[in-house]
Amino acid sequence: MKKSGIFLIIVFILSCAGQNINTKNVPEPPSKEPKQTTNKKPPLETLQKNTSFENIDDAYMAMDQNLDQLTDEAVKSAFELAVNTLKEDPGHMRANIVLFNAHLYKANEEQVLEQFKKLITLQPTKPESCIELGTLLARLGKIPHAIVFFQKSIDLDASFSEGYYNLARAKSLMRQFDQAINAYKKTIELSPKHYRAWNNLGWIYMLKKDFKKATEHINKALEIKPDYSVAYLNLGTISLLQKDLDQAEKEFKTYIKQKPEKPDGYRNLATVYQHKQQFDDAISAFRELLKIKPDDYVAMNNLAVMLLSKAKYGESVRLLQQVYHSDVKNEKIKSEVKKSLSLASFHLAETLSKHDDKKELAIKAYKDYLKYSEDLPDGTIQKIKDKISALQ
Numbered sequence: 001m002k003k004s005g006i007f008l009i010i011v012f013i014l015s016c017a018g019q020n021i022n023t024k025n026v027p028e029p030p031s032k033e034p035k036q037t038t039n040k041k042p043p044l045e046t047l048q049k050n051t052s053f054e055n056i057d058d059a060y061m062a063m064d065q066n067l068d069q070l071t072d073e074a075v076k077s078a079f080e081l082a083v084n085t086l087k088e089d090p091g092h093m094r095a096n097i098v099l100f101n102a103h104l105y106k107a108n109e110e111q112v113l114e115q116f117k118k119l120i121t122l123q124p125t126k127p128e129s130c131i132e133l134g135t136l137l138a139r140l141g142k143i144p145h146a147i148v149f150f151q152k153s154i155d156l157d158a159s160f161s162e163g164y165y166n167l168a169r170a171k172s173l174m175r176q177f178d179q180a181i182n183a184y185k186k187t188i189e190l191s192p193k194h195y196r197a198w199n200n201l202g203w204i205y206m207l208k209k210d211f212k213k214a215t216e217h218i219n220k221a222l223e224i225k226p227d228y229s230v231a232y233l234n235l236g237t238i239s240l241l242q243k244d245l246d247q248a249e250k251e252f253k254t255y256i257k258q259k260p261e262k263p264d265g266y267r268n269l270a271t272v273y274q275h276k277q278q279f280d281d282a283i284s285a286f287r288e289l290l291k292i293k294p295d296d297y298v299a300m301n302n303l304a305v306m307l308l309s310k311a312k313y314g315e316s317v318r319l320l321q322q323v324y325h326s327d328v329k330n331e332k333i334k335s336e337v338k339k340s341l342s343l344a345s346f347h348l349a350e351t352l353s354k355h356d357d358k359k360e361l362a363i364k365a366y367k368d369y370l371k372y373s374e375d376l377p378d379g380t381i382q383k384i385k386d387k388i389s390a391l392q
Contacts, residue, residue: 052077056085060094063101075105091122093129097136120145127153127160138170146170161190165197177204195221199231206238214238229258236268240275248272263293270302279306297323305340313348317365320344342372349387359391
């Protein structure tokens with residue numbers, strides 16, 4: 001399955017945890033609360049390991065959120081089920097979605113476009129089907145199309161809380177915050193224990209800088225579900241924005257304890273430590289983050305800059321070179337990385353040149369300094385060339 005590119009922003013990023021927007025700049029599909037049912041379904045993990053499916057519902061569940069974890073054989077089985085189902089019922093929602101996902105998996109661009117056009121013309125008659133289709137469209141970044149179907153789920157059933165919840169998330173992604181607030185409030189009115197709605201409503205209040213309301217709503221989510229990790233991440237962000245660094249540290253550590261495999265907690269904790277000027281702790285946090293996400297070039301750059309300030313020039317140069325030679329599209333960002341790399345290379349060269357057994361490395365570092373520097377005076381360039389000659 002094709003992967004999208006990585007976009008680098010060299011700033012300290014606060015997680016958009018309320019909306020769970022992923023790193024590919026494509027909205028995560030609006031989540032659906034599990035419904036109580038007497039029919040036991042196989043766990044999603046079991047479905048993902050299948051090489052074939054018995055029915056279209058199992059195929060849909062397996063492909064819905066983790067398409068890239070399926071095998072070619074499983075996708076082929078799902079495709080065949082979808083085709084056979086659609087022969088009997090061309091408007092079958094789940095079969096149409098499975099067929100779309102199968103084409104997406106195989107990167108069949110023409111078929112993907114054709115099936116997408118068919119999807120948006122479907123007229124689901126059940127609120128749940130509207131959510132399924134809207135969720136797929138949201139995951140594809142087609143938020144206005146998704147909103148149409150989320151709204152239709154409410155039109156079909158005015159008491160359908162998940163319709164309001166998904167509509168609120170989509171409106172929030174469109175930055176239509178007042179409409180999102182109203183939809184979240186309606187969700188809570190219909191489903192008072194909908195902790196995600198409480199949390200996300202709090203996140204919007206945070207964006208509007210109403211930190212009191214934000215904290216109250218997110219704490220309400222934790223009253224309903226004390227182990228809801230995202231809420232701790234959001235509370236930490238609110239505390240950080242209010243410069244309450246001790247409270248922010250506490251909240252981020254709680255999140256990390258619950259989700260040690262997620263990078264967001266370490267990233268935000270590192271930011272707290274930087275504000276507190278606890279640089280060794282910040283470096284440790286960035287190192288933990290990179291263990292989880294080795295290609296996080298934002299963290300890599302920030303770690304490199306901190307190591308440079310701690311006179312750890314060799315590691316700083318290595319990390320900065322990785323960032324510089326990565327797929328960085330933004331020229332302004334690349335220029336800033338280049339400046340840091342130039343400075344780190346110079347200090348590394350100066351340090352290495354003092355050791356007789358490291359002259360070759362020193363020469364390379366001096367050459368890197370010249371390579372990554374811009375607009376150096378002629379006199380400076382000559383001095384560096386003289387240093388290289390003296391080492392040869």
